[in-house]
Amino acid sequence: MPLPPDTGSLNVGSFWEESVGSIQEDPKLFGEAAFDFAIVGAGFTGLSAAIALTGAGASVCILEAGRVGWGASGRNGGFCCLGGSKLSDRQMVRRYGLDQARAYFDYQCEAIEAVSNRLESYQIEADRHSHGEIYLAHRPSDFAGFAEEARFLDDSYGIKARVLSPGDLRTEGIAGPEFHGGLHVPVGFALNPMKYVQGLARKARARGVRIYARSPATGIEPALDGAWSLKTPEGTVRAGKVILAGNAYAREDTPAWLKGRLFPVMSSILVTRPLTDAELSDQGWTSDLMASDTRTLLHYFRLLPDRRFLFGTRGGLFETQSSLSRMHAAARDDFDRMFPAWRGVETSHAWYGHVCLTRDLVPYVGPVPRMDGVFAAMAWHGSGIAMASLSGEKLAELALGRIGQDSLPQAITAPPRKFPLPALRGAYLQGAYWWYALQDR
Ligand SMILES: Cc1cc2nc3c(=O)[nH]c(=O)nc-3n(C[C@H](O)[C@H](O)[C@H](O)COP(=O)(O)OP(=O)(O)OC[C@H]3O[C@@H](n4cnc5c(N)ncnc54)[C@H](O)[C@@H]3O)c2cc1C
Structure with missing residues (x-):
């Protein structure tokens, strides 16, 4: 995992960076400091x-290796949607039972609502659009399953999803040669994630949170009186309690408990220049709905409010320049195939980031075993805007002793297990990509 540079630019080339103009750089930690809580990671x-902890009067600092939003929170597709686990709804029911599957579903909806409320109450202007999300069948057999899926969502969770035929899709401005019908789930919305994360940081600073940028925590050790000591290259923080929020960008040795438990996987995004009216109508895509296809190695895409098109994919194994170039070129090939009328439209921005998986394919929110006073919330499986936002808040309440873990859905309460032979995670991924690509045909 490449660490952000100690000096120089922290830009990753995203459209989001450009859209917010300048990003405030917080100071580095120099010397010694003491707080009630130290948080590792300044993402959602x-x-x-941090914001929730200040509500209880706690003093809080955040140690961030890069700057606010340098990790996935400033790089993602901006789909504030259902997700957080890689288990399907049916697998969730099989593993945890219907009541707990409902509890998890309700938690996801509460999480989306929480983001919506924050945008309003913190007055964050984040270019919100899209009523819910549409899943597009990339082959006719997937479309055949949508009616049953809509019934399942209604029977299990009371969600009224709508099935759209290929003709409906064309009428609603969602056309493409690979779309064989859609399932519109009216939950969630889209936003500019960098505007959201910077808005959260503004709120945190205003509440007195000290954010230290370019200050990676390189060790967490017990200190006197049950406190913890966190080291950075140029300083030390002593804190009564610690919250780990590094997700896919966490160092595996900080603390050692993390080793082998997380699986960072790459996802890449390209954004085009703004499209003209003629270009939109040539392709037959004018909808502002956020969309994804039914592939396991999914594509996710949406028309942005300024008419650029955002297109994201999974894939990529190595972070060498040549491998990254191949990854971006493969994404562009997929885009050209799925949106042929836009073959000639330039990509203005392309970037990538890491999403975080676990062996059990579910997130974790709770205490770190055998580290009294240390808590963690992580592994949103590529859908963390809503889940990370609510779970950060819940973790604060857990750490304050205001709620117990039993108030959370069971699916997010078991500490992640280690992967067998963790050094081979890259090889598993290579195998998984090969297998999923075969299944997605
Ligand atoms: C390309 C891409 C597209 C995505 N699209 C979507 C989407 O459309 N919708 C959605 O819901 N989710 C999406 N996600 C996932 C979502 O962005 C993440 O789940 C979410 O941002 C995680 O937030 P976080 O705060 O837990 O972690 P992050 O935002 O990754 O923040 C962790 C921070 O911790 C810092 N850090 C780590 N270790 C240390 C240390 N030792 N010391 C100091 N700092 C440290 C890192 O520098 C980083 O800034 C996407 C992710 C990617 C990469």
Whole structure:
């Protein structure tokens, strides 16, 4: 996992960076400091936890290796949607039972609602659009399953999803040669994630949270009186309690408990220049709905409010320049195939980031075993805008002793297990990509 540079630019080339103009750089930690809480990571999880902790009068600092939103929170597709686990709804029911599957579903909806409320109450202007999300069948057999899926969503969770035929899709401005019908689930919305995460940071600073940028925590050790000591290259923080919010960007040795438990996987995004009216109508895509296809190695895409098109994919194994170039070129090939009328439209921005998986394919929110006073919330499986936001807040309440873990859905309460032979995670991924690509045909 490449660490952000100690000096120089922290830009990753995203459209989001450009869209917010300048990003405030917080100071580095020099010397010694003491707080009630130290949080590792300034993304949605860490900032949400920090804001909630200040509500209880706690003094809080955040140690961030890069700057606010340098990790996945400033790089993602901006789909504030259902997700957080890689288990299907049916697998969730089989593993945890219907009541707990409902509890998990309700938690996801509460999480989306929480983001919506924050945008309003913190007055964050984040270019919100899209009523819910549409899943597009990339082959006719997937479309055949949508009616049953809509019934399942209604029977299990009371969600009224709508099935759209290929003709309906064309009428609603969602056309493409690979779309064989759609399932519109009216939950969630889209936003500019960098505007959201910077808005959270503004709120946190205003509440007195000290954010230290370019200050990676390189060790967490017990200190006197049950406190913890966190080291950075140029300083030390002593804290009564610690919250780990590094997700896919966490160092595996900080603390050692993390080793082998998380699986960072790459996802890449390209954004085009703004499309003209003629280009939109040539392709038959004018909808502002956020969309994804039914592939396991899914594509996710949406028309942005300024008419750029955002297109994201999974894939990529190595972070060498040549491998990254191949990854971006493969994404562009997929885009050209799925949106042929836009073959000639330039990509203005392309970037990538890491999403975080676990062996059990579910997130974790709770205490770190055998580290009294240390808590973690992580592994949103590629859908963390909503889940990380709510879970950061819940983790703060857990750490304050205001709620117990039993108030959370069972699916997110078991500490992640280690992967067998963790050094081979890259090889598993290579195998998984090969297998899923075969299944997605
Ligand atoms: C390309 C891409 C597209 C995505 N699209 C979507 C989407 O459309 N919708 C959605 O819901 N989710 C999406 N996600 C996932 C979502 O972005 C993440 O789940 C979410 O941002 C995680 O937030 P977080 O705060 O837990 O972690 P992050 O935002 O990754 O923040 C962790 C921070 O911790 C810091 N850190 C780590 N270790 C240390 C340390 N030792 N010391 C100091 N700092 C440290 C890192 O620098 C980083 O800034 C996407 C992710 C990617 C990469």
